[in-house]
Amino acid sequence: MDTLMQWGTGVFGTTWSAVWVLIKIVLIVLPLLLGVAYLTYFERKVIGYMQVRIGPNRVGPLGLIQPIADGVKLLLKEIVIPTGANRFLFVIAPMLSLAPALAAWAVVPFTDTLVLANIDASLLYILAIGSMGVYGVVLAGWASNSKYAFLGAMRAAAQIVSYEIAMGFALVVVLMVSGSLNLVDIVHAQQKGTFADMGLNFLSWNWLPLLPLFVVYFISGIAETNRAPFDVAEGESEIVAGFHVDYSGMAFAVFFLAEYTEMILIAALTSLLFLGGWSSPVAFLPDGMVWMLAKMCFMLFFFLWFRATFPRYRYDHIMRLGWKVFIPLTVVWLFVVGIWMLSPLNIWK
């Protein structure tokens, strides 16, 4: 590592620190995009097996080249811009949806030290950047100048704003028990406790004392990413494909990338906040990035499992779940945890 640093300073001089950050960004984004490609493959395989089919199996061994073939196909397709569309916003909307999804990864730690920017307010940063993802969807719907696209955008805007509140309250409780907004510290706070002293680390993670919030956070995450069963923004049986009905080729693929990147982000955050991040479940195994990745795959599997299991929610039921069930539930649990922390039974000292 030191030799690499010396070599870099020798070649690039004072700009090396900037170049090194760029290299780190590429090292995060490239595996991420590859992960998105193989998440689509995984999704098709999992849903295939759940529906007693085989899924993709033609391109390459076990169909493993299928995502690459899909990518090449999308790259080569023409991007059609409808006549009545607002050209500038139509083109910029997919970018506005992908940029926040990628920018949030700047503060996501993979181990204690493996993080691009270890800032104090990383949780706030993720909340702030995450709340901007909705603009891509809303602008795509408006700029397309189509009724179906506009309906999809309206639904997405209302849904994302509603579920953000429940998600925010869940995060407030997590930072209450961790005493920090820093994701690395939040994971460290989960590594100690009565059960961790007994060697059963996985019982010390936040998911157990904050079980309702774990569930609320993950379900809100599914709603935020517009995934089934909350995918009314696309709703192919009602409004064709919702906000991206007029998009084709790479412009559509960028929306697709954004959706899957956000899915992986929600999985990573759930692992960090509630499942102890990179810490190992039992004391006799070492901590490491492999645990983080395993937990992310575990949470991603839920996304696919839900999509294969549940029928799409009706729109008013989504709103009811968000406002009348999740928000009161999180507020009550906020008070419960607050009183718990002030009582002698406090386990987070």
Add this chain to the structure above:
Amino acid sequence: MMDFKTTVFFFLSAMLIFAALRVITARNPVHAVLHLILAFFTAAGLWVLLQAEFLAMVLVMVYIGAVMVLFLFVVMMLDINLDQLRQGFWSYLPLGTVIGILMVIEMGMVLGSRYFQVPDSDLPNVAANASNTQELGALLSTDYVYPFELAAVILLVAVIAAVALTFRGPKKTRYTNPADQIRVKAADRMRIVKMPVEKQD
């Protein structure tokens, strides 16, 4: 050569002024709202430059992430006729100019005059590496707890007022109660009638 921070500051300021101008000059209301969002975002960038990261993040989260989404939502659905809006431009211009000049004078007094100076802050000097969020939280829940609670009460009043203004009595339309729907059993909806088989002759 300017140092990096100054360059960023001038870049962000130029963007902010451009975006703010476009908010009032853009013909398309949706474009105006988008430029307002850009203005908020660059302002957040300036605050980060001042090391007020908590304020910057909250500005992005609350204004860009929630308020402006709903604003955009409403503006997109409005059917605004710009020509009609611009009809009264010349007759309103004198009044607008007076108000504008007044605002500029007030701003100049706050920023420049020695009578309107903000008193020297008696904030405790915190360590340079202290967490912004933590320090703010500590101050808000100790020294400034009454203003903070007062703000919360005012917001609550605003929420109740908004509900009271728009509430037009209970809904008269029929609506479904999902809890009842879930609780329903087959026996509530269906009656099984046992009948002897009739012979056809």
